[in-house]
Amino acid sequence: MAINKRGKQSFVLPQLPVIQAWASVAGKKESEGPLGHSFDYTQKDTYFGQKTWEQAENRMQQIAQEILAEKAGIKQTDFELVLSGDLLNQCIGSSFSLRNTGIPHLGLYGACSTMAESLLLSSVMVGGGFFDRVVAQTSSHFASSERQYRFPLGYGGQRTPTAQWTVTGSGAALVCSSGNGPRIEACTVGTVTDLGIRDANNMGAAMAPAAFATIAAHMDDLGRKPEDFDLIVTGDLGQVGKELLLELGKRNDLLLGGKLTDCGTLVFDNTVQDVHAGGSGCGCSAIVLCGDLLPKLKEGKLKRILFCGTGALLSPTSTQQGQPIPGVCHAVSIITGRD
Amino acid sequence: MEYLKAFLVGGGLCLLGQLLIDKTKLTPARILVSYVVIGVILGGIGLYPRLVDFAGAGASVPLMGFGNLLAKGVREAVQEDGFLGIFTGGLKACAGGITAAIIAGLLTSIVFRDRDKS
Numbered sequence: 001m002a003i004n005k006r007g008k009q010s011f012v013l014p015q016l017p018v019i020q021a022w023a024s025v026a027g028k029k030e031s032e033g034p035l036g037h038s039f040d041y042t043q044k045d046t047y048f049g050q051k052t053w054e055q056a057e058n059r060m061q062q063i064a065q066e067i068l069a070e071k072a073g074i075k076q077t078d079f080e081l082v083l084s085g086d087l088l089n090q091c092i093g094s095s096f097s098l099r100n101t102g103i104p105h106l107g108l109y110g111a112c113s114t115m116a117e118s119l120l121l122s123s124v125m126v127g128g129g130f131f132d133r134v135v136a137q138t139s140s141h142f143a144s145s146e147r148q149y150r151f152p153l154g155y156g157g158q159r160t161p162t163a164q165w166t167v168t169g170s171g172a173a174l175v176c177s178s179g180n181g182p183r184i185e186a187c188t189v190g191t192v193t194d195l196g197i198r199d200a201n202n203m204g205a206a207m208a209p210a211a212f213a214t215i216a217a218h219m220d221d222l223g224r225k226p227e228d229f230d231l232i233v234t235g236d237l238g239q240v241g242k243e244l245l246l247e248l249g250k251r252n253d254l255l256l257g258g259k260l261t262d263c264g265t266l267v268f269d270n271t272v273q274d275v276h277a278g279g280s281g282c283g284c285s286a287i288v289l290c291g292d293l294l295p296k297l298k299e300g301k302l303k304r305i306l307f308c309g310t311g312a313l314l315s316p317t318s319t320q321q322g323q324p325i326p327g328v329c330h331a332v333s334i335i336t337g338r339d
Numbered sequence: 340m341e342y343l344k345a346f347l348v349g350g351g352l353c354l355l356g357q358l359l360i361d362k363t364k365l366t367p368a369r370i371l372v373s374y375v376v377i378g379v380i381l382g383g384i385g386l387y388p389r390l391v392d393f394a395g396a397g398a399s400v401p402l403m404g405f406g407n408l409l410a411k412g413v414r415e416a417v418q419e420d421g422f423l424g425i426f427t428g429g430l431k432a433c434a435g436g437i438t439a440a441i442i443a444g445l446l447t448s449i450v451f452r453d454r455d456k457s
Contacts, residue, residue: 046455053453143455154453157367158360199364 007221021072027168061097084137116309139170140281164280171286182297194326204241210327235285238278263288345397378406
C-alpha cells in the first residue's frame with residue numbers, strides 16, 4: 001500500500017527529512033550577479049584551475065562537497081549516498097567527482113531539473129528510512145554546456161535573443177533524518193510534456209508547459225492553492241518561459257502572479273549582464289536554492305516554498321534530427337526550519 | 340569611395356545575417372551554409388562577380404564570396420578540363436583560403452587557450 005502517495009503523482013513525507021547543510025559554488029559571471037554575495041565559494045578562473053571545462057565542472061562539485069561537509073561538521077566519508085547529475089555526456093561531471101572516494105553514488109539525468117530531482121529522491125531515501133545522510137547535488141558550466149549542446153566556444157557562434165546563459169556553478173544539499181534546518185514535506189514527480197517547441201535556443205518556452213502541469217498537479221493532488229506558498233520558484237524558465245507560464249496559469253484559473261519567481265531571472269541582472277533571456281542549466285536552480293532560498297527558509301524569512309526544477313530533455317542528436325523538445329518539472333515543497 | 344562601397348556592401352551582408360539570427364529560428368550554422376549556397380548560385384548566374392567589381396573586398400570577403408569563388412573555380416576548370424572540372428574546380432580555386440584557415444586554426448589552438456566570454 002502506498003500510504004504516502006497523494007493524488008496522481010505526489011507524495012507526502014511522514015518523517016520530514018531535514019536539509020541540514022548546503023553549499024554553493026559559482027563562477028565569475030554569477031558572482032557579479034544580484035546573488036553574488038550569497039554563494040559560499042566563487043572563482044574568477046572559469047577553468048577552476050583545471051585543464052578543461054569538463055574537469056572544471058567536476059572540480060566545482062568536489063569543492064561543493066568539501067564545503068558541504070565542513071558546514072555540516074562532518075567528514076566527506078560520512079556522506080552515505082550522493083545522488084547527483086549534470087549535463088555532460090554520461091554525467092561525467094558527477095561520477096568523476098566521486099572517483100575513489102568510497103562514497104556510494106547514483107547518477108541522475110533530469111537536465112536542468114536535476115536539483116529538484118535529486119532533492120526529491122533524497123527525501124524518499126531519508127524519509128523512507130533507508131539512509132541518514134544523503135547528498136543531493138548537481139552542476140553545470142557555461143562553456144562545457146555550449147560544447148555539449150551547441151558549439152564549442154572556440155567556434156565563436158552568435159547567440160540568439162531567446163537564448164539563455166548556462167550558469168557556471170554547483171549546488172549541494174545534505175538531506176538528513178534529523179537535525180535542524182528547512183524540511184521537505186511533500187513532492188510531485190513531473191510528467192514529460194511536449195507541445196512541439198523545436199527551437200533549442202528557446203528552452204524556456206519548451207519547459208513552461210511542463211512547469212505548469214507539475215504545479216497544477218501539486219495543487220490538485222494535495223489540495224493546495226498558490227496562496228499556501230510564500231514563493232513558487234521555477235528552475236530556469238528565464239524571462240520568456242516565465243511569462244508563458246503566467247499566461248498558461250491565467251488561462252487555466254491557476255493564478256501564479258505575485259508568487260511566481262524563476263531562478264533564471266534571479267541569478268543574473270539582465271540589464272547589465274547581457275544574458276539575453278536569463279540563466280539556465282542544472283547549476284542555476286542549484287545555486288539559487290543553496291545560496292539564497294535555503295538560508296531564507298532556515299531563518300524563517302520564507303515559511304514554505306514550492307521548488308520546481310525544470311528540465312528540457314533534448315539531446316544534440318534529437319535537435320539535429322528535428323525533434324521537438326520535451327520538458328519535465330519536479331516539485332519539492334520545503335518548509336522553514338522554525339516553527 | 341572604394342572603402343565606403345566595401346563597407347556598405349560587406350556591412351549590409353552582415354546586417355542581413357544578424358537579422359536572420361534575431362528574427363528567424365534559423366541556426367547560425369544554417370545561415371552560414373545558406374550564405375555559401377546563395378554565393379554559388381549568384382556566382383553561377385553571373386550576378387555576384389558584378390557585386391565584387393563594385394564593392395571589392397566588401398563582397399569577396401563575406402561567406403557569399405566563398406560561394407562565388409567555388410562557382411568561378413568550377414566554371415574555369417570546366418573550360419580547361421571539361422567534365423572533370425565540375426569536381427576539381429571548386430576546391431582548387433579556394434585551396435589558398437581553406438589551407439590558410441586550417442593553418443591559422445592550428446596555430447591559434449597551439450598558442451592560445453579557449454576562454455569564455457563571461
